[in-house]
Amino acid sequence: MTDFQNQNPNDPGLLLMISLASGPKHGHAMLLDVEHFAGTRLGPGTLYGALSRLEAEGKVEPLPVEGRRRPYRLTPAGRTSLNDRLASLQRAVEAGVARMSA
């Protein structure tokens, strides 16, 4: 069983991993992408705070700087972690939907 605290669907770390699942992105691109798919506008401090934690946990890694921007990508460990968390969230959503329609 995964830690319940990690199942918050608005957790910035989770949102960033979902954003990076479609490919490497730099900070501003992640900000816009998260706003687009989750309707949540992350603050710049929140975004980089979460990004630094993900990097420290080995879930994302920086790529060489492009111009003034540094893109990041999911590591294999990050992809596994994201899979686990999405599967756990999906089970919760399915249970909730089933109970609501019962």
Add this chain to the structure above:
Amino acid sequence: MTRLLLRFFPAAWRDRYGDELSDLVSETGVSPRVAADIARAGSAERIRAARVALKGGTSMIFAPAWRHPTAWAVAGAIVLVPTLTLVVLAALRTTVAPVDDLLNSQRYLDLALVLGPAFAALLAALPLVRIGFTHIDGGSEASLSVRLRAANVVVVVIGLGVASLLVGHILFESVMQIGA
């Protein structure tokens, strides 16, 4: 402005992510919401760094106001001025009716004036202290550095003196009231 806000984050964090965060802020713009977000995230990062250091993950130096000690002494002196003025007026047995009325009607203002000197002493004392946590040979070691700066020491001494005087005065009055 962004450089100032970045100071909420630990130095090591700023060295690694500071430029990237500054670039992002230059694209999003600085608003009160963005400033509050950076302050909150920076404070959280400092707490996280402190936790990691205490667990022996890295070395950490906690020196909240090591730079610009004179500015902190001046800030302490400014906080001290209202209470000190009232104490001097009281010592000279000079009363200013509007001030007396205001103090008597605003209980929390009175409390703020009593706590002011202690807060001023704290502000002036902050730049004099530096605490370090170092991870050595599997164990953690804490170190404390203290330095003396004339302006800060003067404000600390006056602040603590006035605070002690006021607390003593309050205790004396309380005892006298109970006795009566």
